[in-house]
Amino acid sequence: MADSRTSTGRRSDADVLVSPGALARMTAPVRSRMILGAAMSAASSVCALVPFVAVAEVVRLLLDSDPGTTVWIWVVVGVVAMVARSLLYGGALSLCHFADVDFVHLLRRRVVRHLRLLPLGWFDESGSGEVKKAVTDDVTRIHVIVAHLAGDLTSAVLVPLVSIGYLLTRNVPMTLLLLAYIVVVFAMAAPSMQRGYQAYMDEWNRAQGAVSTATVELVDGVEVVKTYGTSSAVFRRFDDAVSRLTHVAYLWTAAMGRPAAVINILFFPATMIAVVLGLGLLAVGLGWIDAVGVIPFLLVGVSLPSGYLQVAQLANGMRTAALGATHIDRLLSLPGLPDPDDPAVPADSAVRFDHVDFAYTDGVPVLTNISFELAPGTVTALVGPSGSGKTTIARLIPRFWDVSGGMITIGGVDVRQIPTPELLSRIAIVFQDAVVLTDTVRENVRLGRPGASDADVEQACRDAQIHQRIADLPNGYDTVLGSAEGHLSGGELQRVTIARAFLQDAPIILLDEATAHADPHSEVQIQQALNRLGAGRSVLVIAHRLSTIVHADQILVLDDGQIIERGHHDDLIAADGRYARMWAAQDSAAARAGAAR
Numbered sequence: 001m002a003d004s005r006t007s008t009g010r011r012s013d014a015d016v017l018v019s020p021g022a023l024a025r026m027t028a029p030v031r032s033r034m035i036l037g038a039a040m041s042a043a044s045s046v047c048a049l050v051p052f053v054a055v056a057e058v059v060r061l062l063l064d065s066d067p068g069t070t071v072w073i074w075v076v077v078g079v080v081a082m083v084a085r086s087l088l089y090g091g092a093l094s095l096c097h098f099a100d101v102d103f104v105h106l107l108r109r110r111v112v113r114h115l116r117l118l119p120l121g122w123f124d125e126s127g128s129g130e131v132k133k134a135v136t137d138d139v140t141r142i143h144v145i146v147a148h149l150a151g152d153l154t155s156a157v158l159v160p161l162v163s164i165g166y167l168l169t170r171n172v173p174m175t176l177l178l179l180a181y182i183v184v185v186f187a188m189a190a191p192s193m194q195r196g197y198q199a200y201m202d203e204w205n206r207a208q209g210a211v212s213t214a215t216v217e218l219v220d221g222v223e224v225v226k227t228y229g230t231s232s233a234v235f236r237r238f239d240d241a242v243s244r245l246t247h248v249a250y251l252w253t254a255a256m257g258r259p260a261a262v263i264n265i266l267f268f269p270a271t272m273i274a275v276v277l278g279l280g281l282l283a284v285g286l287g288w289i290d291a292v293g294v295i296p297f298l299l300v301g302v303s304l305p306s307g308y309l310q311v312a313q314l315a316n317g318m319r320t321a322a323l324g325a326t327h328i329d330r331l332l333s334l335p336g337l338p339d340p341d342d343p344a345v346p347a348d349s350a351v352r353f354d355h356v357d358f359a360y361t362d363g364v365p366v367l368t369n370i371s372f373e374l375a376p377g378t379v380t381a382l383v384g385p386s387g388s389g390k391t392t393i394a395r396l397i398p399r400f401w402d403v404s405g406g407m408i409t410i411g412g413v414d415v416r417q418i419p420t421p422e423l424l425s426r427i428a429i430v431f432q433d434a435v436v437l438t439d440t441v442r443e444n445v446r447l448g449r450p451g452a453s454d455a456d457v458e459q460a461c462r463d464a465q466i467h468q469r470i471a472d473l474p475n476g477y478d479t480v481l482g483s484a485e486g487h488l489s490g491g492e493l494q495r496v497t498i499a500r501a502f503l504q505d506a507p508i509i510l511l512d513e514a515t516a517h518a519d520p521h522s523e524v525q526i527q528q529a530l531n532r533l534g535a536g537r538s539v540l541v542i543a544h545r546l547s548t549i550v551h552a553d554q555i556l557v558l559d560d561g562q563i564i565e566r567g568h569h570d571d572l573i574a575a576d577g578r579y580a581r582m583w584a585a586q587d588s589a590a591a592r593a594g595a596a597r
């Protein structure tokens with residue numbers, strides 16, 4: 001059997017065992033409206049049948065020698081049923097669709113809230129494809145059930161049952177003859193349809209999952225695709241996934257096509273009219289029914305099999321919805337970072353690492369025995385070779401991951417005991433790559449303090465030395481970042497995120513290589529903004545350019561996850577150790593670059 005993992009090693013739909021209760025749990029908040037919608041839809045389906053019955057009865061009575069006033073009663077019944085049907089149908093449709101809108105909103109919000117609790121490691125492992133799948137694809141799969149299942153399934157099951165009941169009251173042998181025809185057609189075609197369906201359903205889901213993952217990968221890696229064109233592995237994986245999906249679709253259609261065509265032809269309304277007439281002639285010949293008695297069968301019996309096809313489609317929808325619900329259920333049951341069992345609020349903003357060990361993967365230590373203090377109003381710089389653990393240290397403070405050993409405290413309180421909103425409100429982070437949303441500049445800055453006034457947002461931008469640049473944009477602060485008119489350089493975007501940190505006014509600042517992508521002019525501006533931002537706060541700086549941290553109160557030199565030197569710039573230079581060598585190497589590199597210019 002083909003491997004059911006996708007090219008990125010993630011699990012595909014076919015690996016998931018559908019959990020029977022998941023769909024019921026997921027739809028619980030709107031269940032009462034779904035039931036009411038189903039009841040209204042059932043009543044509407046019965047009403048939809050009544051006009052046909054009324055016409056059949058009117059025709060039968062008119063052909064009688066003395067129709068009497070009963071004819072008019074049937075006319076009124078038919079008209080009232082038509083009106084009632086429209087009202088009930090419209091009501092059921094609105095009810096289910098409004099329930100569906102609420103359902104989608106509630107479920108997406110629940111999923112996104114839960115995603116916020118998951119450690120960053122989960123996102124690294126699962127990728128954006130998994131998030132997109134849960135929030136859009138899986139929710140959409142279930143939404144079809146809320147919007148349509150209750151109403152459509154009830155009517156698909158109920159209409160044939162009521163029709164058969166009515167026809168039995170008209171003539172039992174003729175009804176049995178018609179049912180026998182329908183059963184024989186099913187018996188001929190349904191088993192091979194079922195076999196074809198089961199054989200390719202899983203294959204189809206797997207191929208679809210692979211296309212979804214490959215598409216996300218393609219978009220994420222669009223720069224590689226542009227550079228290496230269609231020869232890149234990313235593009236090849238996408239191409240293979242699409243070809244596989246097409247192939248499965250072809251095989252599936254071929255397997256299902258013949259039996260589906262047989263059923264469609266034999267249940268086609270024109271075919272059914274001919275069948276009812278033929279069976280009617282037979283029954284009249286055998287003396288089981290008179291000619292007038294065949295009329296109800298022509299009007300009501302012809303559409304008897306249509307419900308089957310609808311039920312088959314809905315069963316498919318049910319299965320994919322159950323699969324979507326199982327995915328979401330699994331995601332919602334993933335454990336988030338544990339909540340504090342004894343919540344406490346820190347007294348001040350002194351950050352302390354106390355013999356901290358950390359590993360992303362069990363058995364592969366990344367940090368070992370890290371201890372240092374980040375006192376309020378001081379700057380601590382982390383330096384060291386690539387991969388030595390600088391970013392990891394910074395990310396443990398806001399609990400992007402939890403330590404494996406030792407403890408991190410803020411104001412004497414273990415970060416694991418500080419309620420998450422409280423913890424995050426105390427820490428402002430300026431990442432290496434400026435993280436901005438596709439939203440207006442104003443809202444991007446306001447993320448630092450939701451509810452901040454426009455004046456405060458502008459003041460923060462002045463402090464970050466980006467106000468004038470924003471004011472010069474076509475729509476000023478209302479320009480959407482990422483849009484054609486809202487294109488800012490890396491250094492400018494970095495200053496937008498610094499403005500966000502100014503607005504947040506947090507006592508602890510984490511700066512991860514904030515000047516990394518800036519040109520020399522931007523770098524000076526960013527540096528000035530950062531110096532002002534850091535004044536009076538606990539600042540942790542990750543720096544590659546040692547010239548930016550010569551005035552730091554404390555420099556920690558990391559190597560392979562351990563602190564190998566610590567002290568002021570001058571002390572470390574005097575010690576003539578690793579830091580001194582790094583300084584000399586950067587100095588001569590800068591001199592070489594200067595000479596080359």
Ligand SMILES: Nc1ncnc2c1ncn2[C@@H]1O[C@H](COP(=O)(O)OP(=O)(O)OP(=O)(O)O)[C@@H](O)[C@H]1O
Pocket residue numbers: 121124360361366384385386387388389390391392393
């Ligand atoms: N999400 C992750 N999952 C597993 N390993 C990781 C993860 N992030 C980083 N690592 C590993 O942890 C080690 C430390 O990485 P870290 O990013 O903290 O180093 P760094 O000193 O900041 O590097 P750089 O200067 O290149 O940014 C590296 O070996 C890295 O491969």
